[in-house]
Amino acid sequence: MNEPTAPGRVGDVRRRNLSLVLDSIAKTVDAKPSRAQLAAGTGLTKAAVSSLVADLVESGLVSEVGLYRDGERGRPGQGLELNSRRGVVGMEINVDYLAVGLVDLAGNLRFHSAVESRNRGMPPAKVMEQLAGLAAEAKAAAVAEGIAILGGGLAVPGLVDEKSNVVLSAPNLHWESEQLNPTSLLEGAPLGVKLSNEANSAALGELWYGGGKPDFLYVSGEVGVGGGVIIGSELYIGPGGSAGELGHIVVHPEGPECSCGGFGCLETFAGQEAIFEAAGIAGGTLGERTGMLLAALRTQEPKATQAVSDAGRYLGVALASAARLMDIEAVVLGGHFAVLGGWLKPSLLASLERYAPGLLAPENLTISRLEHSGTLLGAAGQVIRSVIESPFEFLLASKLA
Amino acid sequence: MNEPTAPGRVGDVRRRNLSLVLDSIAKTVDAKPSRAQLAAGTGLTKAAVSSLVADLVESGLVSEVGLYRDGERGRPGQGLELNSRRGVVGMEINVDYLAVGLVDLAGNLRFHSAVESRNRGMPPAKVMEQLAGLAAEAKAAAVAEGIAILGGGLAVPGLVDEKSNVVLSAPNLHWESEQLNPTSLLEGAPLGVKLSNEANSAALGELWYGGGKPDFLYVSGEVGVGGGVIIGSELYIGPGGSAGELGHIVVHPEGPECSCGGFGCLETFAGQEAIFEAAGIAGGTLGERTGMLLAALRTQEPKATQAVSDAGRYLGVALASAARLMDIEAVVLGGHFAVLGGWLKPSLLASLERYAPGLLAPENLTISRLEHSGTLLGAAGQVIRSVIESPFEFLLASKLA
């Protein structure tokens, strides 16, 4: 009724095992496993692994990196790793800036570039044009480093339809039902460009390239308060694709009206604008206002400390509810909340302890260290991940070419 | 890192296809598909379906039910259906009653029995003893109807460890870390007895045997306020197995202290006890108090209508948060909330519209019609479902026997 549940064919076994072997290689970062180690790790026979690895090497996804002697005696193994001469471009459109990065299959950020850009209210075509300039830089970097670009990921701060490349709504950009053509940013990349949501991408970036526990809630404090839910090392997006809207959890039933039309949403207490306003900070670019807020916090200006403490308290209420509802055991703070982390944490932890005592251990509340590259890494990572999960399709395509 | 991700073997294809065919037969209730129709429906060839069905019939899971002529000409097909001479016993321990039911593979409730029983504070052994009497009734009914019992499911109002048959905690029963031996209730049943959570089972019962949309939140108003989250036709239990704790969402940060140690939880506003207290109803059994409340509502006694209206309002706050966070599009009210449904719905809908305007269409807020058999059906259904999802294991077992 839901998935059409395709029949199992004999060939599916190979699809699955190709992915299993590739994933094992990907997981074993720094270790460069041999075929024999992969056989032991996966439960497959050496014969099967040899055959599978041959296909993966031929397609260019995996490369052999010299010999590897581990034990005392015996023939040394051939080290295997994800080919670092294949890469994916991660891109991000946000309210105040644009950014690109080049990530190789092994997960190294090989190039990074960002520009400030006031995108709120700007027509999508204009923004895409500017982004194309950054993408060209990434392409040039790839050529310089000898990296073949397989595809790209583009994160935007809004709800997207990944299949049709439509931004369904991005209120903070004032976009609604905007058809983008992200694939044109990377002409010729075999896997094209995948559109995704900013908070979700950041959560995935944190999972794959940051402090990646298998289950956690990522809290994204950009202009809005967003979230990304990771369960069992997978992104939970919900039936309609818009799960994780932490910013519109009701934290006070008598609270003020929110831009979403509801009342008492977390965003009205802990959104960037709300914090700036409560701290009495106005005017200037986002960067300037953030600087002013941090300066005020450093001098312990009462209005500023109170504003951040209040935000932490209400964030604690929201997280208590979220943790109880979804059985979440760890939280990672990103974006604005990462910047304010140190000032936010005390009131946040106190609030969590008040509203959900014993549920979330303080050491499970962490601050993202990926800073602004998390979203990029996540956007690119989704494409890398799709190859790791279905290498068979990639093999087919590369055989045709 | 999380699942050990077993390697794909050639034989896995058959496992999957056995399940695919069995599931197709199960989904096609009333239609009794032929092998040819299954082939068309699944995408497998007739040859493969014939071979798979042969195994399923031999194991007793599927039975052939006479000829079936559909078109104008041609040889008629052999109708196939889940064997209604195989059944599973669903059992429920709750605070105020015990219940059992016999469910055949096709999902028909063939026998049902319940007794009132004050189980709060009762030692588990005593409760299990009484339940054994009910289980014996179900076994006798199975013999009378010629049904072979494959296994059973036992739902309890608390957090359970399904692997070790331990009730980790059931605060409303005053149980903590209680080792049960549910399998002894159905001596000789090849699949044993599976322990599960009451709210989750009720949600699954609603999914499989009620108004089963693929995505919804089931709200269980028993003594506590629980919930079960169904996403993509599967139960979401979270990393620790305790997701869906709707009762401890914070609906008012200045609310009273809750039994969980937190403050302002939904349960303190909309739990059974809270409603009775606010309505000024005390004394007597649960059934008597419920009767008094319904009577007071019918005569529009102000305290009672106000109590229920308040409960609905706060339930709306919790559902608004839950719907935003998990992207939930439909809600089913069960238990106490189903009983109060008509009186609760107006304030609940108004509150939802205030706190999350436009998110949940009124027609997607429904009241369960399964009444007290929902939990039973879900508990038994989990065992039936496990057979449908891995018939290969069942085939193996039945070949050995």
Added chain:
DNA sequence: CCAATTAGTTTTCAATCTGAACTATATGGG
């Protein structure tokens, strides 16, 4: 320099699906 040890390949075999040919059983028109 050879025994021991470990890595990786080749070969044979069994499981399982597909596809095509074949058998089985019904309807309806001449």
Added chain:
DNA sequence: CCCATATAGTTCAGATTGAAAACTAATTGG
């Protein structure tokens, strides 16, 4: 009554794939 047509279901050769075991390759230490 009988045969063309149509549909259901079975049988059998062919292809894919991993398991198991035998084999080849490469390295170390005595």
